[in-house]
Amino acid sequence: MRSTENIEKFIKNLNLDIDTNSQTDQAVLNELLDAQKKSMKKRSVFLLPTIRRFIMKSPITKLAFGATIIIVLFLTLYIADGPDMTTVALGEVLQNVEQIKYYTFRHKVSSKTNAGTLEETSKATDRITYISTEYGLRHDVYENGQLTGILYVPSSGTDVTYVMPLTKQYSITTMSEEYMEENTRVSPSGLIKEFMSYEYRNLGRKEIDGVEVEGIEVNESGFYGFESTVGRLWINTETNLPVRMEIEGLWGATENTIITYDYNWDAELDPSIFVTNIPADYEQVQ
Numbered sequence: 001m002r003s004t005e006n007i008e009k010f011i012k013n014l015n016l017d018i019d020t021n022s023q024t025d026q027a028v029l030n031e032l033l034d035a036q037k038k039s040m041k042k043r044s045v046f047l048l049p050t051i052r053r054f055i056m057k058s059p060i061t062k063l064a065f066g067a068t069i070i071i072v073l074f075l076t077l078y079i080a081d082g083p084d085m086t087t088v089a090l091g092e093v094l095q096n097v098e099q100i101k102y103y104t105f106r107h108k109v110s111s112k113t114n115a116g117t118l119e120e121t122s123k124a125t126d127r128i129t130y131i132s133t134e135y136g137l138r139h140d141v142y143e144n145g146q147l148t149g150i151l152y153v154p155s156s157g158t159d160v161t162y163v164m165p166l167t168k169q170y171s172i173t174t175m176s177e178e179y180m181e182e183n184t185r186v187s188p189s190g191l192i193k194e195f196m197s198y199e200y201r202n203l204g205r206k207e208i209d210g211v212e213v214e215g216i217e218v219n220e221s222g223f224y225g226f227e228s229t230v231g232r233l234w235i236n237t238e239t240n241l242p243v244r245m246e247i248e249g250l251w252g253a254t255e256n257t258i259i260t261y262d263y264n265w266d267a268e269l270d271p272s273i274f275v276t277n278i279p280a281d282y283e284q285v286q
Contacts, residue, residue, distance in 0.1 A: 090216075093240050094192045101133050102269040105188065106262040113254040130267075131187060135274035152276045153180075161276045169285045170278050188242050188260065191224075195233050198223055203232065208244055212237050224258075226251050241265050 110124035125148075128140045136155040141148050150163040158180055163170045195218060203215035213234040223229035226249025234244040247258040 089240075090192060090196050093235055093242065094189060094196070096240050097189045097192065097242070098133075100265055102131070102267045103188075104128065104130050104264045104267045104269070105260050107139070108257070108259040108261070110257045111254050129187075130269060130273050132269065132271070132274055135271055137187070138274055150277075152274070154274075161278070163276075163278060163282070168279070168282045170282050171285050188245070188263070191245050191260070192233070192242070194224055195231065198231075205237065208234055211243055213243050223247075224249060226256065239265070 105128075107127035107129050108124070109127065124143070126142045126145075128142075130138045130140075132155070134155060137151075137153040139149075139151040139153075141151065147165055150165070152161040152163075154160075158175045158177060159172055160175050161170060161172050195216065198218045198220050200216040200218045203217050205212060205214045207213070214237050215232055215234045217233075218229070218231040221228045223231050224247050226247075229247060229249040231248075232244075232246040233242065235241065236243050242263060243261070245258075245260045247256075249256045249258075
């Protein structure tokens with residue numbers, strides 16, 4: 001943390017006719033930091049709105065308003081880029097995602113169950129997901145590199161179709177509206193909303209596949225419907241779009257891992273991808 005001496009030097013370098021007092025500066029600084037910490041606990045990722053509210057309420061800043069404005073500027077320049085601050089605004093990330101009409105990503109899902117016995121069961125699937133705001137959603141499901149299913153979820157209506165190439169079968173199921181709304185949680189926008197609804201902490205910055213990202217982490221029960229969960233979201237610092245999401249959740253004796261990655265936000269998808277395709281020799285099953 002930078003000292004109040006730095007604040008004084010910063011103000012003097014601006015050549016402004018403002019006197020500073022080290023005790024007042026320190027008091028204001030402490031209150032600002034305390035206000036920001038409380039804001040972070042409330043899941044706010046914005047520094048300036050918190051400071052504005054603080055300025056209007058703090059009795060200290062009412063006595064030293066001019067100097068406080070300078071300290072606010074100092075904080076935005078020097079503290080906001082520190083390792084403990086989240087600079088990615090999730091609301092902006094969500095807005096960016098919702099404005100994109102077509103995109104794709106990959107989805108790894110694995111589960112491991114051990115019900116107190118020596119035998120352990122595990123299963124893993126890899127999915128390629130295609131999303132269109134106009135036509136809906138399609139999952140291509142792979143197991144051990146082999147296509148095992150294609151799920152078609154329309155943008156309107158409640159009939160979900162699942163095609164099974166290995167057995168040459170398909171099913172059409174009419175789902176409830178609640179299920180259709182719940183299904184949106186697997187989309188990036190749904191996952192971002194899930195992160196926004198919980199308290200999270202900043203993970204700082206790193207590189208993923210050569211891209212600089214900033215991450216946040218949720219570690220609370222109930223997240224994504226699991227009894228206990230750790231969720232991580234990594235955002236491209238340049239585009240403000242997701243790069244990777246990781247969810248590790250426990251439900252009973254089953255450990256679940258969900259990873260979304262390899263996003264293509266510039267995808268040019270043929271609308272025919274979302275048209276349900278059932279070969280003539282496939283048999284319908286319940």
